Amino acid sequence: MFEAMVRIQWKACRHFVIIFMLAAFCLPIASVHLGWKGEATNLPQFLAELELWGWFYPVLAAATAISIAILTWRSDRRGRHIYAMTLPIDRSRYVWLRLAGGALLAGPVLLAAWLGALVSVWSITMPEGLRSFPIILGLKFGLALLLFLSLAFAVASASPRTLGWMYRGLALLVALHIGVALLWPSVNIALTILSALATAPGPFAALGGRWMLIDV
Amino acid sequence: MWVLISALGSGVQAQTAAAFRDSAERLAGAAHALRDSLSRAWPVSILDTVSTGEFTLVSDANHRIMAKQMLRLLEPAFRRVFGSAKTIGPGLRVNVFDPPSRFFRGGDRHAAVMELTIGAWDTADSWDASGTRAGGGDGVALANSILDLVGYRMYERADSGLRAWLPRLGAITVDSDSHAPDAFYEFATSNGLDRRDCLAGRVDRCRETLGLTGDITFDRKRRYSASLRSDVLLTALVKGGEGSFARLVASAGRPIEDRLATTRGVSLDRLLAEWRAGLLNQKPSTTVLSLQDVLLLAVWASGIAVLAIGGSRWI
Numbered sequence: 001m002f003e004a005m006v007r008i009q010w011k012a013c014r015h016f017v018i019i020f021m022l023a024a025f026c027l028p029i030a031s032v033h034l035g036w037k038g039e040a041t042n043l044p045q046f047l048a049e050l051e052l053w054g055w056f057y058p059v060l061a062a063a064t065a066i067s068i069a070i071l072t073w074r075s076d077r078r079g080r081h082i083y084a085m086t087l088p089i090d091r092s093r094y095v096w097l098r099l100a101g102g103a104l105l106a107g108p109v110l111l112a113a114w115l116g117a118l119v120s121v122w123s124i125t126m127p128e129g130l131r132s133f134p135i136i137l138g139l140k141f142g143l144a145l146l147l148f149l150s151l152a153f154a155v156a157s158a159s160p161r162t163l164g165w166m167y168r169g170l171a172l173l174v175a176l177h178i179g180v181a182l183l184w185p186s187v188n189i190a191l192t193i194l195s196a197l198a199t200a201p202g203p204f205a206a207l208g209g210r211w212m213l214i215d216v
Numbered sequence: 217m218w219v220l221i222s223a224l225g226s227g228v229q230a231q232t233a234a235a236f237r238d239s240a241e242r243l244a245g246a247a248h249a250l251r252d253s254l255s256r257a258w259p260v261s262i263l264d265t266v267s268t269g270e271f272t273l274v275s276d277a278n279h280r281i282m283a284k285q286m287l288r289l290l291e292p293a294f295r296r297v298f299g300s301a302k303t304i305g306p307g308l309r310v311n312v313f314d315p316p317s318r319f320f321r322g323g324d325r326h327a328a329v330m331e332l333t334i335g336a337w338d339t340a341d342s343w344d345a346s347g348t349r350a351g352g353g354d355g356v357a358l359a360n361s362i363l364d365l366v367g368y369r370m371y372e373r374a375d376s377g378l379r380a381w382l383p384r385l386g387a388i389t390v391d392s393d394s395h396a397p398d399a400f401y402e403f404a405t406s407n408g409l410d411r412r413d414c415l416a417g418r419v420d421r422c423r424e425t426l427g428l429t430g431d432i433t434f435d436r437k438r439r440y441s442a443s444l445r446s447d448v449l450l451t452a453l454v455k456g457g458e459g460s461f462a463r464l465v466a467s468a469g470r471p472i473e474d475r476l477a478t479t480r481g482v483s484l485d486r487l488l489a490e491w492r493a494g495l496l497n498q499k500p501s502t503t504v505l506s507l508q509d510v511l512l513l514a515v516w517a518s519g520i521a522v523l524a525i526g527g528s529r530w531i
Contacts (some may be wrong), residue, residue: 152280154523158524206509212503212505215503216404
């Protein structure tokens with residue numbers, strides 16, 4: 001059943017997976033080679049540019065995960081879940097198979113990023129004092145991909161009723177934020193929540209920092 | 217033998233009760249003078265004085281904890297670089313409270329502003345133009361500001377030959393050992409064949425790129441910046457131990473390469489090898505992802521996935 005599920009998902013999102021694979025392969029190569037001028041490379045400038053390029057990795061991971069999650073569940077939504085309900089499995093197992101299939105489809109993108117990082121590092125002579133991190137960067141990219149995939153699947157697999165609750169919760173939060181900001185200007189609820197998410201032990205804390213393929 | 221006994225005798229005589237009492241009275245008198253001078257500008261009730269080694273910190277009640285925290289940081293950091301050397305005058309007095317400008321010029325009453333005054337602290341005249349405002353911030357930041365100024369003042373005692381090589385001593389911080397925080401990054405990313413050779417371990421190239429070959433003209437494309445030259449001097453001072461600063465001052469007039477070697481107490485090549493090795497030890501252990509990050513991401517990803525699977529409904 002898992003094989004059939006993966007085949008259906010592959011058909012639904014193969015174009016995007018291929019595009020993201022190409023992007024993931026080219027990103028490390030482009031980030032290194034656009035600033036690399038051999039012996040004449042201005043290393044501080046090169047590293048500063050590489051750091052800016054690094055922000056594309058989490059963006060690419062998020063775009064890949066969201067695309068796979070949406071495209072995976074599109075056919076179910078379009079067919080009003082009739083096909084899924086005819087299968088002799090319960091809902092949680094069905095979602096698990098979908099999620100596992102999504103993770104499998106994200107695999108080639110991760111592999112492409114890894115290969116691209118290795119190729120870009122091998123293609124230059126590393127100057128003394130600098131180190132390359134293709135494996136660690138690939139691991140970070142893979143973990144980011146998994147995190148975004150889980151989040152995107154949690155939203156995409158939610159029933160209309162659950163989604164309704166989510167929207168209402170979000171609207172309530174916005175209203176609360178505005179109300180509190182009007183009454184007590186020094187209290188910023190939205191910023192507090194965002195800070196909690198972006199700092200340890202929040203889910204996005206580890207995605208911050210430097211996404212450096214080459215560093216000191 | 218008689219000479220030895222007579223010499224010992226005069227030494228013991230200097231420690232008589234009368235001499236000790238005189239010293240104690242002199243110290244007490246100085247402390248009273250300090251308190252009197254301070255009371256002319258501020259109410260005595262708000263003052264608190266903590267002192268150790270070269271530093272006397274005077275604070276009001278609001279800044280008492282910060283002053284004590286700073287004192288704990290200042291003295292070891294000062295001793296690490298300057299060893300047993302004395303500061304200018306009888307010591308440094310650091311005011312950790314709102315300065316007179318708060319009263320006379322209507323400054324920001326909430327800002328933690330401080331002044332560092334260098335000079336004789338036992339008369340009212342010590343509030344002179346050498347007082348420097350060190351700015352606001354936490355105890356560590358303020359201690360670093362003070363150390364920066366102390367380093368500047370101490371370096372002023374160096375002669376012009378040293379200053380032609382290094383105009384100003386780099387920042388001394390409370391939380392670094394013998395290297396400036398950004399020194400490794402500059403060392404590892406500097407351009408130019410000579411500097412890359414120094415990085416790779418060729419000490420002769422290090423001598424050239426640091427301007428330690430007699431020629432002190434600085435070609436920016438070939439030579440290391442002043443901050444790295446300062447790092448070499450700091451390494452010599454820190455690793456040179458107790459009397460390193462005194463040796464640096466005493467060696468005035470000699471070539472800079474000799475002075476650095478004398479300060480450290482080893483040959484110049486060995487000093488440069490130590491400096492290079494010390495800088496390379498500053499290499500960050502984790503740059504992209506730590507084990508904690510891996511665990512955090514794995515836990516969150518699996519936690520959200522489990523919630524998504526378990527909480528999903530058809531309608």
